[in-house]
Amino acid sequence: MAAEGSGLQRELGPGPKPDALCPEHGQGLGWFCGSERRPVCAACVGPGGRCRGHRVRRAKEHAEELRNKIVDQCERLQLQSAGITKYVAEVLSGKNQRAVSTASAAREVVIQRLSLVRSLCESEEQRLLEQVHGEEERTHQSILTQRAHWAEALQKLNTIRSSLVDMLTHLDDHQLIQKEQEIFERSGISSFSRDLGFLEQGKNI
Template sequence: MTELRPGELTCPSPEDTLESDMDCDRPIFSVSAGGPKRAGGAGAPSPAAAAAASDAESGVFSVGCELCAEHDSELDWFCGTERKLICVRCASVGSCQGHAVFPLAARVTAVRNRLVDVCEKIQLQALRIEKFIDHTLAAKEQNLQAAASRAREQVLARVGAAREALEEEEQRLLEEVHREEERVEQCLLTQRAHWSQALASLSQTRSHLVHTLTHTPDAQLVTSVQEIDERVEESEGVGEPCDTEQLSLNPGCSHSQLLRALWTTAVLLGPSARGSPQLKFDRRTVSPLLSVSEDSCTLTFLHRKPRQSPCYDPARFDYWPNALGSPAMSSGTHSWVVDVGQSGAFKVGVCYAALERKGSGNQARLGHNGQSWVLSHYDGEYSFCHAGAKVPLPLVRRPGRIGLLLDWDSHTLLFYEPDSAAVLHAVQQRFSAPLLAAFAVTDRSITIVH
């Protein structure tokens, strides 16, 4: 056998090609109990083959147990280029000359070390997974049961407190309505008794005067003037009946801050909460000082006056920077949200369709007449405006969006903050005509949010 001298072969470190070699489909090394027959042993296994077989049975794999078919030399080298076992002559003068080769024993040692490392890592990973299952997940299951139980108790406690408060408020309001009903009934009975007696007295006086007129002789009639005057004075003293608020149920008897807050929250956040997706700016009403987006949902203030005024339209505001929404609202419950985060000066609210559109007077100015109700933000201050009266609204923070809720049946208009459902201002007003959403802006833009 020719000895392999240093410098004749390229022998990379086993670790350099270990990872790429492990991807090979064929075995990195092979073990065989038999091999090419040597001359002199008719079918008898060689000592190396017998040793390999013994090692295979014991679980210890041996190298150098096969012979090269071409050179009849022991396959104790490994060709990394062709990924096969070779002998020393294959590497020096054979088909693998110039390839990356290295001793098989070193390769086997590197692979075994790598497998030991991999097995240790797998074992550690398995231990971590086992610990995660036995400790972390088990603890999470226990915590889940405790947390779910606390959450249920919290829900029941809060709903119970709300239900108890609502039941108490319900009882108080029903008693208040009942007392108010009894008061009005007593007033009605008193008025009925008084005016029934007055009616009887008037009827008796009239009958007496008619009898005097028709049956008293002229001479006696002249002498009865004083008696007639007394009867007339008595009838005039009865007075005229007058309808007063005391004869009607006071609507304030059913008003409750708690009930209104709960009702508002239910309407705004409950399962049936809904907005008005069809609400948009009516282009016919938009002031020349404003521009409206293509989707009719954003209103922008124009810092420069447009060169050409739009064509005349009786519905258009020609002086104040106003615009109205459509459609009109005359029944049911309606809510919509306006994004005002970019504007420092705006108004949002409602108005009658008959609101004046022309001129610089207060009749066309939102919040300065009896036909509009708006929340206004100017100079950093918030206020509610109606009929020229201003109610300051001391808000803790500047809302980025403002919501409006109109409940026609209960004659209620609410301005609220959508993020917290906090009521900013409430209006109790018996509206007498259909309402339109009303807007004004003199800084940047506002947008109807759908």
């Protein structure tokens, strides 16, 4: 995972150079105030500054840490996409084949058993055949629904990852810091946790 993250960072490059200035002192915003969660200048953290005594660090270091978190989030989303793709390709395909085989075998059993008393049980034969066909259709529709669900989930993951990569590419350090909360709200994956937990259960069904 670390190697993939490094590759993504190399692909994106260092990003735009910051040019924002402190509105109060007119100096470059080279520091980040952890107490107020905003970029500040050296005068803000110096003697008499409003952030004197606050938890401060260099803005570049905080931005780098934030970039690393976004890279990690992108990697997790990519792994989840791969898991969904594998589930759809392997598990759902297997379910579909088993459903077809089961329905075919059930149909043969019904035909063989009722052929002995066809003259007396034509209506019963038709009812049972329709029941088998209905179950086959229900199973097939269920699989189609799951395919559509996972296709939508996969699209959402790809959209989130593309958005994060776009932010990494176009936002400078200060813009990235200012959008920190928005970034992680946008990339939250709690809505997928339940679905992804279902993947393991679905493999055994």
